[in-house]
Structure formats: structure tokens, C-alpha cells
Ligand code: NDP
């Protein structure tokens with residue numbers, strides 16, 4: 416039987432532990448930092464494990480990220496090398512990310528913050544029309560989540576295009592690659608949705624130069640990682656009217672520091688890294704399946720390409 420060490424950010428991991436024990440009551444699961452003898456541990460299930468801790472398990476055979484993103488593991492300078500890393504790919508998560516994107520595109524398009532403010536003042540504004548056909552979504556990252564989001568937005572009747580490292584064949588969704596492709600897509604996108612992984616190549620991808628290519632009065636949505644947005648460039652673009660509003664779920668520093676200017680900026684809709692939720696029973700079942708696969712030497716689900724960094 417494998418021994419699993421589990422660490423779920425700031426939270427207790429009992430939800431996962433219960434689900435794993437429902438599936439296999441014999442599993443030995445130790446919640447960090449109560450790890451016992453580190454030499455017993457062969458599987459690590461982690462979200463935001465403090466750096467340096469994974470290196471303390473000499474017999475580790477598999478690392479499982481309890482998130483879709485793996486930057487929390489790969490940024491650990493002491494991450495043990497040569498051990499497979501798998502991540503969450505969960506249909507429930509993809510659906511809830513799609514809801515986050517749809518909700519915020521519509522909130523920004525329909526200017527709900529403005530109408531909420533009018534309501535507070537008991538003001539009944541003059542009639543006006545909102546043209547849904549004017550929405551052109553561009554998604555940065557057409558991977559597991561980005562492609563689900565693209566299809567859901569398309570099913571809502573929105574025009575959608577996307578940018579990724581490799582070309583995609585998604586019916587009715589133009590696919591762009593490379594620096595030229597990004598510029599071309601930005602020029603015809605007024606709702607830019609970021610669902611990229613955090614890698615050296617994606618840091619700062621949403622910056623003043625990119626905003627300047629977009630039509631005036633465009634919107635930015637980020638549920639990828641905070642590092643992909645140059646936050647000061649967003650504020651400057653909002654002040655200049657180049658960008659009309661934003662919806663952010665991820666930030667350079669999380670939790671967002673109390674003194675951060677975004678807190679008071681009503682042009683920015685904020686959610687606290689809650690865009691997508693996982694379905695714990697489904698994810699626990701996939702993790703258990705991966706443990707079995709690892710033991711049998713079969714291909715793993717959600718295997719991360721360590722070279723690409725996602
Ligand atoms: P995937 O690995 O399935 O998709 C990543 C996509 O980004 C792929 O299409 C990939 O291209 C593209 N990409 C990567 N690097 C580049 C690059 N340099 N240039 C252009 N495109 C690039 O990941 P997921 O869709 O599952 O998740 C994406 C990210 O979403 C996660 O890494 C995480 O940071 C974030 N996330 C945030 C959550 C939240 O609650 N806010 C929840 C879950 C995830 P290609 O297809 O060609 O490889």
C-alpha cells in the first residue's frame with residue numbers, strides 16, 4: 416500500500432482524505448506536517464506545499480498537484496527531479512471556469528457595476544441598447560480549460576477565438592499562435608480572457624503593448640495567474656480609457672494586500688482565486704487511478720510536461 420502525504424494550501428484536507436478512504440479504506444494518508452518517517456512516503460498530493468518540503472521525502476514516486484496549475488510545485492527550487500508530476504483536469508472545474516468567464520463577460524458588457532451604483536442613488540437611467548454581437552472574445556490558452564470555456568461561450572452565441580502554443584482545430588474558433596498571432600488576435604478582440612499556465616514565457620503577457628493593440632474600450636479577464644498581468648499597466652490603461660474594465664480572479668500577490676489599489680477600483684471586478692471549483696470525489700478518484708497507474712507502470716492522467724512547465 417502506498418503512503419500518501421497531503422497538503423492543501425491553508426486548509427485542512429479532510430474532504431480529500433475522506434473521499435480517498437471511501438475509495439480505498441486501506442490507504443495510509445498523512446496530512447502535512449504530521450508526516451511520520453519521511454522515508455515511508457511515496458506519493459505527495461499537494462497545493463502550495465512550502466518550498467523545500469518535497470525534497471525531504473527520499474522515496475517519492477509521484478507528485479500530484481491538487482490544482483490545474485503546477486507553478487506552485489515547479490517554482491520550488493528544491494523540487495525533486497525525475498519524478499512524474501500530474502495535475503487536475505476535471506470537467507466540473509472546466510464548467511465552473513466557463514461560468515466565471517461567461518458571468519464576467521456579461522457583467523462587464525452590461526455594465527452592472529454602473530447600474531448597481533445608479534440603483535444605490537435611486538436613479539432610473541435613460542434607455543440604452545447593448546449589442547451582444549459586438550462582443551469578440553479572445554482566449555489566451557486553449558488548453559483543457561480554455562477550450563471548454565471557448566465552446567461554452569460559443570454556445571452562448573458569442574464570437575470566440577484563441578491563442579495557444581500549438582494550432583487547434585475547434586470548429587468555428589479561429590486559432591492563433593506565436594507573437595504575430597497574439598498581435599493579430601488582440602487587434603480583433605475586445606474581451607481578452609487569460610487561461611494560460613504560469614511559465615517564464617507567459618509572465619507579463621498582458622501588458623501595455625498588448626492593450627494598445629486592442630480596440631479602445633476593451634475588457635480584460637484573468638483567471639490564469641496574476642504574474643501574467645502587469646497590474647500597473649492595467650491601471651494606466653483603465654485611466655487612459657484604452658481598457659474599460661476588468662475581471663480578475665488571480666493576482667501577483669495572493670491574498671491581495673490590503674493596500675493594493677485594485678481594492679478601491681470599481682472598474683475591476685474581483686474574485687479571490689475562486690473562478691473554478693473542483694469536484695473533490697471526481698478528483699480523488701482520478702488521483703487514486705493515477706496511483707494505480709504509477710504502480711503498474713501505465714501512462715498517467717494529467718501528466719505535466721516538465722520541460723514546457725505545464
Ligand atoms: P492546459 O495546460 O490544459 O492549457 C494551457 C494552454 O496554454 C494550452 O493551450 C497551451 O498551448 C497554452 N500555452 C502555454 N504556454 C503558452 C505560450 N507560451 N504561448 C501560447 N500559449 C501557451 O492548462 P489548463 O487549461 O488546465 O489550465 C490553465 C491555467 O489556468 C492553469 O495553469 C492555472 O494557472 C489556471 N487555473 C486557474 C484557476 C482559478 O481558479 N483561477 C483554476 C484552474 C486553473 P498548447 O495547447 O499549444 O500546449
Ligand code: OXD
Pocket residue numbers: 481482483484485503691
Ligand atoms: C489553480 C486551481 O490552478 O485552482 O489555480 O486549480
